[in-house]
Amino acid sequence: MDISCAFATASNTPDHVAVAESLGYRRAWLYDSPAVITDVWMVLSRCAERTDRIGIGPGVLVPGVRHPMVNAAAIAELALQAPGRVAVAVGAGFTGRLAMGVRPMTWQTVADYVRCLRALLAGDTAEWEGARLRMLQAPGFGAPRPVDVPILIAADGPKGWSVAAELGDGLFSVTPPVPDAVPELRWRAQLAFGTVLDDDEDVTSPHALDALAAAANLHYHAVYRRFGPAATDALPGGREWRAALEARPRRERHLALHLVRPDPHCGVSFERLVTCRGAIGLTGTAAEVAARIARHAAAGVTELVYQPAGGDIERELRAFAAVARLDAREGHPAAGAPLG
Secondary structure, X not given: OEEEEEEOOOOOHHHHHHHHHHHOOOEEEEOOXXXXXXXXXXXXXXXXXXXXXOEEEEOOEOEOOEOHHHHHHHHHHHHHHOOOOEOEEEEOOOHHHHOOOOOOOOHHHHHHHHHHHHHHHHOOOEEEOOEEEOOOOOOOOOOOOOOOOXXXXXXXXXXXXXXXXXXXXXXXXXXXXXXXXXXXXXXXXXXXXXXXXXXXXXXXXXXXXXXXXXXXXXXXXXXXXXXXXXXXXXXXXXXXXXXXXXXXXXXXXXXXXXXXXXXXOXXXXXXXXXXXXXXXXXXXXXXXXXXXXXXXXXOOOOEEEEEOOOOOHHHHHHHHHHHHOXXXXXXXXXXXOXXX
């Protein structure tokens, strides 16, 4: 199983991707959510300049945020900057669209978008919104076609799995792995959150709270959006969290819901948020985290994508790399180094 990393795209992300490369992470996925974080393509270009070996790419692009021609041109240029290192994930849009007050795209639209994107990168004529289009860049003004870049589909349910089976080179998941989902795809990337605790450290320590706050916030707003009030109220502090959110005008709730860190006025302490089991993820002692990594491999995950968070991203990357026993030369667990 490969060990990769993911980042909430920031201006200093190229520094962190360079560290990840030095530690042996196989790939760095950068989030694309324009209302919440900085522009993914500008930062990926800087990552390409700073690194030589690590795979890079957007995870995930969201139809409706950019015209397919815009993303095709950006993918082609990044592939020219980092040949053989680029992969792309495409999804229906969770934070990427909801943070702008609009619903995720339908899976039919996602499928149409991916077909269009693939046709453009192949140098073919595609159709989008009733118009026929083709990448027209002359030599020197863009990468020569075809541009061969793998495209993963980010999906966690049957409709998305169907699109992945038809159009994807792999599956990118956020919810716990489902071993029999899209069995025909051998590339199974799994996003995971958490932190490696120091000896005798508790999940409510200042370090853990800082490292887990973003994951906790994401988990609460995912439960609220996908499963509704009753499921949210069942979370630690969930009733208070929901009450604080719903006290806001309905048309402005997304402005507080989709933050990188919890809203300080969310009505419940960070301590209660991060103790939620779903938010803890890959959190524990070195031995506990190693055992959880091994369980992902046993569930059929072929690429575990760890997202470090908090004020010391480098510390999180180094601690997780040590637990996963990465080989800095290869970007995967060293041979003969069992996990757990």
